[in-house]
Amino acid sequence: xxxxxxxxxxxxxxxxxxxxxxxxxxxxxxxxxxxxxxxxxxxxxxxxxxxxxxxxxxxxxxxxxxxxxxxxxxxxxxxxxxxxxxxxxxxxxxxxxxxxxxxxxxxxxxxxxxxxxxxxxxxxxxxxxxxxxxxxxxxxxxxxxxxxxxxxxxxxxxxxxxxxxxxxxxxxxxxxxxxxxxxxxxxxxxxxxxxxxxxxxxxxxxxxxxxxxxxxxxxxxxxxxx
Numbered sequence: 001x002x003x004x005x006x007x008x009x010x011x012x013x014x015x016x017x018x019x020x021x022x023x024x025x026x027x028x029x030x031x032x033x034x035x036x037x038x039x040x041x042x043x044x045x046x047x048x049x050x051x052x053x054x055x056x057x058x059x060x061x062x063x064x065x066x067x068x069x070x071x072x073x074x075x076x077x078x079x080x081x082x083x084x085x086x087x088x089x090x091x092x093x094x095x096x097x098x099x100x101x102x103x104x105x106x107x108x109x110x111x112x113x114x115x116x117x118x119x120x121x122x123x124x125x126x127x128x129x130x131x132x133x134x135x136x137x138x139x140x141x142x143x144x145x146x147x148x149x150x151x152x153x154x155x156x157x158x159x160x161x162x163x164x165x166x167x168x169x170x171x172x173x174x175x176x177x178x179x180x181x182x183x184x185x186x187x188x189x190x191x192x193x194x195x196x197x198x199x200x201x202x203x204x205x206x207x208x209x210x211x212x213x214x215x216x217x218x219x220x221x222x223x224x225x226x
Contacts, residue, residue: 004110004225005188006164009126009136010173011116013039014192016092016215024088028039028081029073038226041065043177045210046117046148055146058117059086070095095194101214102135108222113213114139115158138162150181168210172217176200179207192217 009015022032042065049056063082070077102123105112113136114127120141127133140161145153157206159166171182172190176199183205191199191207192214199206209224211217 003155003168004091004108005168005170006111006113006162007105007190007221008158008169008171008182009112009114010149010171010175010178011114011117012089012092013194014172014174015094015114015132016126017095018092018128019205020092021088022085028070028077028084029075034069034073037056038066038069041069043175047150047177049165050147050151056148057119057143058148059089062086082157090124090126091129092126094132095214097213099135099216100131101218102132104215104218105221106135108226110221110225113158113162115149115154116140116143117142119143150177150184152181152185155182155185155187170221172221173184176207177206180204183207190217190221 012018018035021035025035025038026032038168042062045065046058046061057115063086066082066085067077091226102112118141120143133139140158142148142154142157145151145157155166155169157167166185166187169182170188170190171179172192174177174192174197176191176197179191183189189207190209191203193210193212195212199210209217209220211220
């Protein structure tokens with residue numbers, strides 16, 4: 001029987017629904033679609049800082065990128081505006097099918113952990129507030145590596161801490177740049193698109209599994225590693 005991999009879940013957008021940030025951006029910019037621009041810029045600059053060797057904190061970077069987007073769009077955002085975003089992020093709700101999918105995987109005997117770019121929180125984390133934290137045996141932040149995903153050090157952090165080879169890890173994420181990072185090291189990747197993302201064909205490793213929802217992906221995982 002094929003060994004079940006340890007499932008390493010990304011948190012933001014994969015388990016928690018970023019669409020609930022739309023009202024913040026609608027109020028600040030008059031257009032909820034700016035949220036996607038902000039998030040894309042956040043990922044771009046997180047990876048840029050990692051490549052440049054400049055340490056940062058993802059929560060601080062999220063605020064800085066919001067202010068940058070405001071400047072580009074002619075909006076002078078104050079601390080109260082940035083605080084609104086920070087407060088909304090830590091209260092993101094789970095996707096509607098997240099608990100059902102995680103319950104199925106737990107009942108199938110999969111070990112599950114999380115790996116997020118977000119730093120450890122002094123108070124309850126977004127994952128804890130969502131009610132999903134109890135499904136996972138451990139929750140990892142990339143912060144100790146000084147890098148953001150998809151830097152190899154971030155996935156190696158999980159491998160080392162669990163004493164599980166990278167080949168026995170499967171990253172579950174809504175972002176193909178994240179699955180590419182794990183697969184480039186010899187691990188596995190499972191992509192949930194949530195209707196907003198897609199694989200990158202021909203030029204990058206295709207995820208081992210692709211599904212539109214978490215429940216669909218959970219069924220694929222259970223079938224792949226029964």
